[in-house]
Amino acid sequence: MIQIAIFLVIGLALVGFAVGRGRATAFSVGRTAAAVRPHSRPNHHGAHVLLWTLVPALLLLLLSSALVPPLVNDAVLSSLPAAQRPQNPMDRAALLDEVRSIAAGESSGGFIAASNSLVPAYKVASAKFNGIATGLILLVAVIGGLFGFSRVRPDFRARTKVERLTMTVLLLASLIAILTTIGIVGSLLFESMRFFSMVSPLSFLFGTHWSPQASTGAAVDVTAFGAIPLFWGTVFIGAIIAMLVAIPFGLMSAIYLTQYADPRVRTWLKPTLELLAGVPTVVYGYFAALTIAPPLRDFAVSIGISSASSESALAAGLVMGVMIIPFVSSMADDSIAAVPQAMRDGSLAMGATPSETIKRVLVPAALPGIVGGVLLAVSRAIGETMIVVMAAGLAANLTLNPFASVTTVTTQIVQLMTGDTEFDSPKTLAAFALGLVLFLVTLALNIIALRVVKKYREAYD
C-alpha cells in the first residue's frame, strides 16, 4: 500500500512539474509590454511545484515508517489477554517477528503457540495504520502541489528557491563522506574506550607480548595485549620492506617515463603502470603466498637460516612494494613533470648531462612532491590488509629477521573480528583499539603528505 503511495506521489509530482511549467510558459508567450517580466524560467516554476509535491510527502513517508510499526505492534499485543502477553522485551520481539513473517507469507507456522492466532489481528491493524499513512501522504502531496502551483506567478522567484535547495543537496553530497568518517571515528573511539577500561592503554601501546586468543570468557589476561609486535610488524612490512622496493623502482620508473621514454612508449607504459594499481589486493596476496614465499623460504634455508618460515615478512613486503610502485611512480611522475622546463633547460645549457640534470636539479626540485607521494604510499601500505593476511602470518614476533613470520595490525584486526566475536570481551574490543591506532597514524601521514605536496605546488605558481 505504501509502495503504491510512493508511485502515486512521484506521478503527482511529475504532473505538477508539467502543469507548473505549462502555466509559467504562458506568461512569456502572451506577454504584453506592460506586463511583469517573468523572474524565473518555466523549468524553475515546474521544479518548484514538483518539489512542493514531493518533499513534504516523502518526509511524511519517513516519519510514518518510523511510527506505523510500533502502533501496529501495540494493537496486536493489546488484542492478547493481559495474562498471555510476554513480559520479556526479547520474547515480545520474537513473537511479533513471527507474526509479521507469517502474515507476509514468508513462513507457514511459528514456534510460539500464540503467533498463529495473532495473525488476523496483525493484518487488521497493519491495514488500518498503513491505510491512514497512505491517505495522509497523498493528501500532503496534493496540498503541497496545489500550494506550489498557487505560487506560479510571473514575479515569483522560483529560481532562487529551487537553486537554494539544489545547493543544499550539493553541500550534503560533499559532506556525506566526511560525516560518515566522523561516525566511524566515534564508534571506534567508543569501543576503544571500553577496551581501555579493561586493559590499560600503556600496556597496550608499549607491551611486547601479544596473544589475545589465550583469553577466553571471564579469564582475561591483561598482559596479553601488548601491541608493539604488531606495530613493529606493520612498520617492518609496510614502511620498510615495501618501501625499499617501491621507492627506488617507483622513482626510477618515473624518471624513465618523464625524461627518457619516447612519447609513444610513454602513452602505453604509463596507463599500463597505473592499471596495476587497480588489481585487487587479494590477487597480490595469492601471488605473495603461493609464488614468492616458498622460493624465499627455500633460499633462506639454503643460506643457513633455519628459522625461515613459509609465511615471511619479506614475501609480504616485497609484493606489497610491487603493488605500491605505480602509486609512488605516479606521484613522482607528476612532481617531476611539474618542475618547469626552464629548470631543465637552464641546467642543460650549462653543459650538464641529462643524468646530472635529473639527479642535481629535477629530483631535488621535485623532492617535496616525491616525499609527499611516499608518505601517502606508506599510509596505504600500513593499512593494506589482504596481502599480509595471506602472506605474512599470524605469529606476533618481535624480530628483525625478514624470513620470519610476523603479523600486522590489519591482520590481527581480521583475526579478532572473524569467527566467534564477543563484544564484551577485550579480545574482540582490542580490534577497535588497533583500528583506532591505525586510523590515527594513517590520518597523520595523510595530513603531513598533503601539506608537503601543497606547499610544493605553490612553489612554482
Next chain:
Amino acid sequence: MTNTQDTSTLKMTARNVDIFYGDKQAIKNVSIDVSMEHVTAFIGPSGCGKSTFLRTLNRMNDTISSARVTGDIRLDGEDIYSSSMDVVQLRARVGMVFQKPNPFPKSIYENIAYGPRIHGLATGKSEMDQIVEKSLKRAGLWEEVKDRLQDSGTALSGGQQQRLCIARAIAVDPEVILMDEPSSALDPIATAKIEELIHELRGRYAIVIVTHNMQQAARVSQRTAFFHLGTLVEYGETSDIFTNPREEKTKDYITGRYG
C-alpha cells in the same frame, strides 16, 4: 646579403642553415658570423625564427624531438653538429641565458657552484668560493648578495635572478654567451643593469643577444641581424642598420611600420 667579416676574431660561423619543426621550416638558408669583440643582436618580429636560430648555436633545439637542423655551424672552425662534437662539451663552451630568469631552487652559492662542480673546475672549497665570488662580481651581483649567499636564489628580485643566471653561465667559463631576450621580463631599471653588464662582458666573451626591443639592440650591440619570416633580411653594423638600412623591409621594421 653581406657578412661583415673580421676573420681573425671569428668565433662562430653559420652557413646555409635550415631549421625544420616537423614539416614546417622555421629558418631558411641563414648564414651569419659571430665575432669575439662584438655583441651581435638578433632582431625581428615575433615568430621570425630569431630565438630558434639562437638555440641551434648551442644545440638546445636537440631537446625538441621534432626539430631538425641542416647546414653548417662551426665553433672555432669545428662543426658543432658533427658526430665528434659532444653536445655536453659544446654547451659548456656556449652558455645560454633565457628569457625568463630560471635560477635553480637552491642557494645563491649553489646556483653558481652547480656548473663548476659538474665540470670539475674547482678542486676544493676555497677554489669554489673564488669562482663563485668572481662570477658574481663579473655579473655585478656580488655587492648585493655577498652577505646572503646561502639564501635561496628564487628569493631574489627578477633582475637579480637574471644576473644570477648570467653569473651562473659565466661560472663555467664559456667562450660564447647566448642571451634569449634576457630583459623582456624585467623592469626598466633591471634592464639597464643587464645592458650595462653586457657592455662589461663584451670582449671577454662572444655575446649573441635576441631582443624584440630595437632600442636595446641599438644600445648594446655592434652588429645587428634582422630576421623576418625565417629568413635573414639584413646583417651588418648596428649603426648602419638603424640609420641607413639597405633593405626596404628593415627600414619598415625599424621605423615601426610593422612588427
